[in-house]
Amino acid sequence: MKKNILAFVILGIIFLIFPFVIRSDYYQHLVIIALMWVVIGSSWNLLAGYTGQVSFGHAMFFGVGAYTAGILATKLGISPWWGMMFGGLVSMLIGLFVGWVCFRLRGPYFALATLAGGEIFRLIATNWESLTDGMVGILIIQTFRSKVPYYYIALALAFFCIYAIHLIMKSKWGYYFVSIREDQDAAESLGINTTLYKNVSLLVSSFFTGMAGAFYMNYMAFIDPQVVFSLHYISIMAILVGIVGGVATIMGPAVGAFVMVGVQETFRSAFFGIAPKWISQAHALVFGLLVIFVIMFLANGIVGDWQKIKRNVFRIRASS
Amino acid sequence: MALLEVKNLTKAFGGLKAVNEVSFKVENGQILGLIGPNGSGKTTTFNCINQFYPITSGDILFKGKSIKGLKTHKICHLGIGRTFQVVKPLSRMTVLENITASAFCRVKTIKDARDKAYEVLEFCKLLKDKDKLAKSLPIGGRKRLEIARALATKPDLLLLDETAAGLNPSELDEAIELIRKIRDNGVTILIVEHIMKVIMTISDRIHAINFGQTIAEGSPQEVANNPAVIEAYLGEEYAQG
Numbered sequence: 001m002k003k004n005i006l007a008f009v010i011l012g013i014i015f016l017i018f019p020f021v022i023r024s025d026y027y028q029h030l031v032i033i034a035l036m037w038v039v040i041g042s043s044w045n046l047l048a049g050y051t052g053q054v055s056f057g058h059a060m061f062f063g064v065g066a067y068t069a070g071i072l073a074t075k076l077g078i079s080p081w082w083g084m085m086f087g088g089l090v091s092m093l094i095g096l097f098v099g100w101v102c103f104r105l106r107g108p109y110f111a112l113a114t115l116a117g118g119e120i121f122r123l124i125a126t127n128w129e130s131l132t133d134g135m136v137g138i139l140i141i142q143t144f145r146s147k148v149p150y151y152y153i154a155l156a157l158a159f160f161c162i163y164a165i166h167l168i169m170k171s172k173w174g175y176y177f178v179s180i181r182e183d184q185d186a187a188e189s190l191g192i193n194t195t196l197y198k199n200v201s202l203l204v205s206s207f208f209t210g211m212a213g214a215f216y217m218n219y220m221a222f223i224d225p226q227v228v229f230s231l232h233y234i235s236i237m238a239i240l241v242g243i244v245g246g247v248a249t250i251m252g253p254a255v256g257a258f259v260m261v262g263v264q265e266t267f268r269s270a271f272f273g274i275a276p277k278w279i280s281q282a283h284a285l286v287f288g289l290l291v292i293f294v295i296m297f298l299a300n301g302i303v304g305d306w307q308k309i310k311r312n313v314f315r316i317r318a319s320s
Numbered sequence: 321m322a323l324l325e326v327k328n329l330t331k332a333f334g335g336l337k338a339v340n341e342v343s344f345k346v347e348n349g350q351i352l353g354l355i356g357p358n359g360s361g362k363t364t365t366f367n368c369i370n371q372f373y374p375i376t377s378g379d380i381l382f383k384g385k386s387i388k389g390l391k392t393h394k395i396c397h398l399g400i401g402r403t404f405q406v407v408k409p410l411s412r413m414t415v416l417e418n419i420t421a422s423a424f425c426r427v428k429t430i431k432d433a434r435d436k437a438y439e440v441l442e443f444c445k446l447l448k449d450k451d452k453l454a455k456s457l458p459i460g461g462r463k464r465l466e467i468a469r470a471l472a473t474k475p476d477l478l479l480l481d482e483t484a485a486g487l488n489p490s491e492l493d494e495a496i497e498l499i500r501k502i503r504d505n506g507v508t509i510l511i512v513e514h515i516m517k518v519i520m521t522i523s524d525r526i527h528a529i530n531f532g533q534t535i536a537e538g539s540p541q542e543v544a545n546n547p548a549v550i551e552a553y554l555g556e557e558y559a560q561g
Binding site: 182 | 370372391392393397402408409410412413417421425428430433469470
């Protein structure tokens, strides 16, 4: 226990002083994006990992959050920072609707319904031009020129999100979520209102994802439907972050976010310019291979199978 | 007033009437055994009582009030706990977590739920297994966990669905003892069971059904000697002799 607290303190200090040690905009940008993914991955994990309701459509919450902030800023002139609050809330409303429709379905059918939901929102954002400006996208002016304020906002958001989920999982809600995952019928007969608590989980999850979306709007200052409602770059990535890091673990998605952003960037930039250019085309392939590897050898993800990883590393060291 | 009253309960799946016009009463503090050959509609009756299935016609009164059409979780809050014939442990949770989760039915804080869980663990003699994952328990332990979980919701009426099936003789005696102990604590029990040793020794009354219809009701002795019951279990020839 003491060791854990020490590790958290050290980790906390590293994160707090990071932007003063590493001054390169490029690396700061990568960590900001990774922190944003910590939020999305953790909220996906609350719904899919803990409550067992696998979502293939988290892009809809992300996109709605981003568009809420963007539209408030461009149409009503409200600071997009307010949008972070409203983005989360509007996402929650969408979550309420999605839950009302999709929670009539179970298991793979729920997953497919969310997949369709995500695509529906992408098409709405593309075609409702009077509200969203369609494919033109939304452009705002960044509040800060330095990356440091964004870094701390992302850090605070990530910390707040993980801590909130940690608290939830230690409470009655947490017990209910896991019970629903393990056996919905048994949970129902033990007096758990499964429909209600699945919705609670979805609402918390969509709130944080929406906030992450609004943060993205603030940070990148430009969004269009193909980016924020992307099945590939948002919905699937959220799942990968969860699976690689470790489903149903508190720190799993956080680790997964850094690994996935790292892998994605390494390949996108063709090993930071060292490798030939065509490598960057192969990053989707590498994602696929990584997922196969994780599912075959680390079914519980990096955090979930940490003991196994440690054991194997030690064995290799001992034998060499 | 009976604690539970089932009135002309009918449940049809398409054209098949799995339960047909069944009526019975469970008095406060009583153990009522529900028997019948395989496929006679016992488990379906259970699933209707806790509204797992919507009932086709008839009515179910609990403490004098109709519970027809209520949600399953609501039934549990009213005070009807149940176990499943095919056990449904929350596999990747520990035994303690399983029971804590259900204890939240009556209490608000995690501390109270944990206290209640320990009390039930002690009562069901599961204390030594509390930190094991539910899926790692042998069948006897899982059956016990089913009962413990239902008890943690503080039911007035407990529906036990074949909790003795698959147990070895010594576990069987423990199960009988446990069920008696639960009754002595003021919980009324409706039990479905195939093992005659269990049902004949613990039931106050027995209700026998076949093909979804009532064939006999009475004390264990009466029901055991009833020709219709013997016929249902052993065939016509034995019924005459």
